[in-house]
Amino acid sequence: MLEALLTNPSVVVPLVGALVGVASSLVGTFLVLRGSSLLADAISHSVLLGIVLVYLVTGDQYSPFFIAGAAAVGLLTVFLTELLTRSGRVKADAAIGLVYPFLFAIAVVLINVFARNVHIDTDAVLLGEIGFSWLDTVSVGGVEVPNALMTLGAVTLLNALFVGLFYKELKLATFDPGLAAALGFSPVLLYYLLLGLTSVTAVTAFDAVGAVLLVAFIIVPPSAAYLLTDTLWKTLALGVGIAVASSLLGYLAAIWLNVSIGGTMAVCTGVFLVAAFLFGPRYGLVAQRAQRRRQQGENAARTLVVHLYNHESKEEAGRENSVSALRQHLRWDDAKVSQVTAVGREQGLITLGPKRERLFLTDAGRRLAREVWEPWRRE
Amino acid sequence: MPQPTPRHEPNLALHIEDLTVAYNDKPVLWDIDINVPPGVLAAIIGPNGAGKSTLIKAVLGLLKPSAGHIYLHGEPYAKQRRRVGYVPQRSSVDWDFPTTALDVVTMGLYGQLGWLRRPGRAARTKALSALEQVGMADYAERQISQLSGGQQQRVFLARALVQDAQVYFMDEPMAGVDATTERVIIGLLKKLREQGKTVIVVHHDLQTVATYFDFLLLLNVRLIAQGKTSEVYTAENLRAAYGGQIALLQTAQIPQTPPTVAETV
Ligand SMILES: Nc1ncnc2c1ncn2[C@@H]1O[C@H](COP(=O)(O)OP(=O)(O)O)[C@@H](O)[C@H]1O
Ligand SMILES: [Mg+2]
Numbered sequence: 266m267l268e269a270l271l272t273n274p275s276v277v278v279p280l281v282g283a284l285v286g287v288a289s290s291l292v293g294t295f296l297v298l299r300g301s302s303l304l305a306d307a308i309s310h311s312v313l314l315g316i317v318l319v320y321l322v323t324g325d326q327y328s329p330f331f332i333a334g335a336a337a338v339g340l341l342t343v344f345l346t347e348l349l350t351r352s353g354r355v356k357a358d359a360a361i362g363l364v365y366p367f368l369f370a371i372a373v374v375l376i377n378v379f380a381r382n383v384h385i386d387t388d389a390v391l392l393g394e395i396g397f398s399w400l401d402t403v404s405v406g407g408v409e410v411p412n413a414l415m416t417l418g419a420v421t422l423l424n425a426l427f428v429g430l431f432y433k434e435l436k437l438a439t440f441d442p443g444l445a446a447a448l449g450f451s452p453v454l455l456y457y458l459l460l461g462l463t464s465v466t467a468v469t470a471f472d473a474v475g476a477v478l479l480v481a482f483i484i485v486p487p488s489a490a491y492l493l494t495d496t497l498w499k500t501l502a503l504g505v506g507i508a509v510a511s512s513l514l515g516y517l518a519a520i521w522l523n524v525s526i527g528g529t530m531a532v533c534t535g536v537f538l539v540a541a542f543l544f545g546p547r548y549g550l551v552a553q554r555a556q557r558r559r560q561q562g563e564n565a566a567r568t569l570v571v572h573l574y575n576h577e578s579k580e581e582a583g584r585e586n587s588v589s590a591l592r593q594h595l596r597w598d599d600a601k602v603s604q605v606t607a608v609g610r611e612q613g614l615i616t617l618g619p620k621r622e623r624l625f626l627t628d629a630g631r632r633l634a635r636e637v638w639e640p641w642r643r644e
Numbered sequence: 645m646p647q648p649t650p651r652h653e654p655n656l657a658l659h660i661e662d663l664t665v666a667y668n669d670k671p672v673l674w675d676i677d678i679n680v681p682p683g684v685l686a687a688i689i690g691p692n693g694a695g696k697s698t699l700i701k702a703v704l705g706l707l708k709p710s711a712g713h714i715y716l717h718g719e720p721y722a723k724q725r726r727r728v729g730y731v732p733q734r735s736s737v738d739w740d741f742p743t744t745a746l747d748v749v750t751m752g753l754y755g756q757l758g759w760l761r762r763p764g765r766a767a768r769t770k771a772l773s774a775l776e777q778v779g780m781a782d783y784a785e786r787q788i789s790q791l792s793g794g795q796q797q798r799v800f801l802a803r804a805l806v807q808d809a810q811v812y813f814m815d816e817p818m819a820g821v822d823a824t825t826e827r828v829i830i831g832l833l834k835k836l837r838e839q840g841k842t843v844i845v846v847h848h849d850l851q852t853v854a855t856y857f858d859f860l861l862l863l864n865v866r867l868i869a870q871g872k873t874s875e876v877y878t879a880e881n882l883r884a885a886y887g888g889q890i891a892l893l894q895t896a897q898i899p900q901t902p903p904t905v906a907e908t909v
Contacts, residue, residue, distance in 0.1 A: 298741060353668060433762060437751050440741045444803075447704045447730050448755035449722075491742060495787035500742050 286508025339464025654718030794825030
């Protein structure tokens with residue numbers, strides 16, 4: 266029963282995608298918040314060098330040394346980047362752009378020279394072969410379990426433990442590294458642990474999703490989540506949710522359209538990002554547009570009450586505080602005049618004279634005008 | 645048996661000797677000697693780029709000095725972490741970070757909690773009462789990007805208050821804030837001094853420095869002068885610290901002779 270499930274591609278493949286997504290977005294959230302998304306890109310490419318070097322030395326396709334090799338090369342990437350940046354001659358983003366193509370290129374050359382006959386081919390390196398992730402299995406207590414599930418499950422657990430245990434420390438070190446260091450938490454150590462885990466995640470997920478798709482999983486779900494909420498744990502939770510949903514939907518879409526599974530999974534994360542960008546409750550484009558329109562409406566109403574307040578106790582009140590003055594002096598067109606007066610009346614700020622020409626402030630309108638004029642009074 | 649390290653200048657809140665700090669081998673502070681007695685409200689003043697922030701970061705161990713030593717109440721910073729509070733420059737963090745005002749204040753308690761322990765109900769109560777002290781209780785659950793600059797600064801101040809420290813370092817807490825916030829902040833600083841704490845503040849406004857602070861450190865790459873405001877707030881010292889830039893200020897406001905310290909506000 267269990268074995269049937271674990272050798273069924275339509276269970277294993279989306280599950281592998283979901284594990285990649287969860288593991289990636291857990292570390293990715295902190296990288297994105299720290300402004301180090303590009304570093305995730307760099308690491309997911311340069312771990313290939315670690316994989317190739319370990320393969321050349323051990324001749325083994327599955328070896329625990331891959332983890333060590335990947336972590337070492339990941340940290341080497343960061344170290345070289347910081348070395349270049351610290352020289353003061355290269356900006357941080359340019360330094361990243363110099364380092365990882367170099368390491369990636371070395372890896373590709375090594376593959377071509379020494380390992381022509383291995384299953385590492387360029388497509389797999391970039392996009393992975395998640396569709397075949399159910400094929401390689403190991404026997405665990407007599408049950409055949411796909412390798413990918415075992416390793417990715419372990420890494421997901423590791424990342425969840427790291428984020429769970431050091432949640433408070435990671436939050437502080439990401440938001441205010443200065444205070445974190447002053448209080449005796451080592452933000453540098455936490456940062457390197459985070460990057461180490463990113464490298465380990467990358468090498469574990471490499472077979473399944475490759476370098477390019479992995480970046481989508483590390484950066485995109487957290488970025489989408491960030492647009493949707495205002496607290497850190499919700500950002501983490503939503504990122505994880507988006508990653509899982511993208512894997513499932515991506516898998517279904519790929520089967521339906523008969524296209525690359527990894528590709529559709531990545532596209533799905535992108536769809537979530539675009540949706541969050543457009544329809545996010547506070548930072549989404551639509552919400553911002555509505556907010557701006559509301560603001561404009563409010564400002565027009567304020568302009569009106571201030572105008573009335575300014576003139577109501579003076580002799581020109583009859584001329585100024587009238588509908589026609591809004592047209593002639595404020596230069597509002599008919600549509601705007603009727604809209605603003607309607608809003609003003611609705612909100613109880615103004616009343617209209619008997620001939621629908623004179624405008625009068627209510628007490629509430631007067632209060633608002635005073636607030637606009639003398640904002641310090643409010644406190 | 646481990647030898648107890650001898651305490652050094654235990655009667656000074658801050659003792660710095662021969663401090664030189666460099667970025668990439670380029671010193672920005674040269675051979676600084678500073679002695680601040682406990683219980684004062686001290687201002688660090690000096691032009692942009694004088695090294696004021698650098699000095700604070702060196703005291704808090706965020707930068708490694710290339711020479712010199714720093715002691716707080718007789719001990720190096722590493723031994724005094726729990727007794728030192730810190731308010732960094734407001735611009736040093738990303739205010740779009742997904743978190744609330746209350747959460748930021750709670751971060752001030754992380755040092756007392758140590759590794760792994762989570763803030764609980766007691767921490768929440770402390771953080772709320774600190775927010776109340778800075779007049780921000782109503783904004784506890786606000787996302788921090790929704791706060792005005794002055795309100796953000798007050799949140800930072802509340803975060804330092806929960807640290808319940810003996811010596812406070814604050815980097816430009818009154819830069820770019822509204823009048824209400826400035827009043828709240830200076831009121832709190834004076835209250836901290838009344839409680840016997842030492843407060844050392846980077847201040848940018850020469851007009852208010854003499855009325856707010858009773859101790860001054862004039863800095864410009866080197867230390868120009870230090871001591872009671874009544875003794876060191878002179879045109880001569882200010883000119884030495886600010887060089888040509890002093891012409892831009894209202895020189896009429898600066899006394900030629902030491903002023904009598906007006907305890908206003
Ligand atoms: N991270 C840094 N790397 C290199 N130089 C720096 C760095 N931070 C500050 N500086 C330089 O050190 C000097 C002092 O800076 P700072 O302490 O911020 O001055 P202040 O706070 O008095 O305005 C300035 O010349 C500044 O350019
Ligand atoms: Mg500064």
